[in-house]
Amino acid sequence: MGWFRKVRRTLGSGERLDVPKGLWTKCDKCGEIIYRKELEAHFHICSKCGHHFRIGVPEYLAIVTDSGFVEEFDLRMKPKDPLGFVDSKKYTDRLKKQQRATKMLDAVRTGEVVIGGYRTVLAVLDFSFLGGSMGSVVGEKIARATRSATEQRLPLVIISASGGARMQEGIFSLMQLAKTSGRLAEHRQAGLAYISVMTHPTTGGVTASFAMLGDVNVAEPGALIGFAGPRVIKETIGEELPEGFQRSEFLLEHGFVDIIVPRSELKKTLITLLNHLIGEQGSATTAGSP
Numbered sequence: 186m187g188w189f190r191k192v193r194r195t196l197g198s199g200e201r202l203d204v205p206k207g208l209w210t211k212c213d214k215c216g217e218i219i220y221r222k223e224l225e226a227h228f229h230i231c232s233k234c235g236h237h238f239r240i241g242v243p244e245y246l247a248i249v250t251d252s253g254f255v256e257e258f259d260l261r262m263k264p265k266d267p268l269g270f271v272d273s274k275k276y277t278d279r280l281k282k283q284q285r286a287t288k289m290l291d292a293v294r295t296g297e298v299v300i301g302g303y304r305t306v307l308a309v310l311d312f313s314f315l316g317g318s319m320g321s322v323v324g325e326k327i328a329r330a331t332r333s334a335t336e337q338r339l340p341l342v343i344i345s346a347s348g349g350a351r352m353q354e355g356i357f358s359l360m361q362l363a364k365t366s367g368r369l370a371e372h373r374q375a376g377l378a379y380i381s382v383m384t385h386p387t388t389g390g391v392t393a394s395f396a397m398l399g400d401v402n403v404a405e406p407g408a409l410i411g412f413a414g415p416r417v418i419k420e421t422i423g424e425e426l427p428e429g430f431q432r433s434e435f436l437l438e439h440g441f442v443d444i445i446v447p448r449s450e451l452k453k454t455l456i457t458l459l460n461h462l463i464g465e466q467g468s469a470t471t472a473g474s475p
């Protein structure tokens with residue numbers, strides 16, 4: 186009899202081998218297999234190709250703030266279904282499913298935070314909730330957060346990730362574009378700073394309203410940022426689009442974005458910008474049209 190013997194255990198029906206789930210993950214861009222803990226420790230950026238993995242509100246809070254929300258705003262604001270919208274499913278059923286899966290009531294969280302010692306009002310959109318789409322709740326929470334920043338004379342930072350206006354709320358979603366832009370105009374008229382951070386993807390009604398209205402428009406590397414998607418534009422104009430069209434780097438070159446910042450440098454950059462902009466509040470930021 187040998188020292189070693191293969192022991193083959195037969196699994197009973199319904200029994201599974203106990204392999205911990207999600208220890209490793211694959212980079213969407215380069216295919217590298219990465220240890221999840223390592224990815225988390227490096228701002229969810231691929232160590233091989235620099236691809237920025239999509240992250241949600243808790244991760245951004247951990248990355249950019251000193252200690253999360255000091256006070257979170259409108260915690261209990263819930264979406265309604267003003268149109269009784271049904272496609273392949275009822276909108277109300279979709280909402281319930283998303284709320285259970287994400288533990289959020291809608292696609293944005295807002296509140297007061299501290300960034301490098303600077304009191305700031307922060308809003309973060311979460312793509313995992315119905316594609317970060319902007320319906321009445323997202324618009325209202327952004328508008329209220331902006332007003333709170335204006336009233337307290339605090340700077341505002343919005344981190345966007347969104348497919349655009351929420352089609353299930355129709356015209357009520359489109360109304361949010363004007364409302365959020367109007368509040369930002371008031372914020373600007375009060376001589377206060379607003380920094381917009383656009384992550385992958387920031388498109389549609391969110392780009393057409395608050396995401397592009399920053400005193401400084403920041404983008405993460407490689408993010409898709411635009412109004413209509415590249416496929417729609419290509420089909421409409423019937424022409425091939427240039428290489429890298431609607432990506433952060435292309436937009437920086439063409440003046441739509443002011444700076445591209447890797448996530449690992451985001452907090453440091455926000456602190457530098459806040460330092461400059463707060464120093465100018467009440468004078469330089471009132472110049473020009475909103």
Ligand SMILES: [Zn+2]
Pocket residue numbers: 212213214215216217231232233234235236
């Ligand atoms: Zn990669």
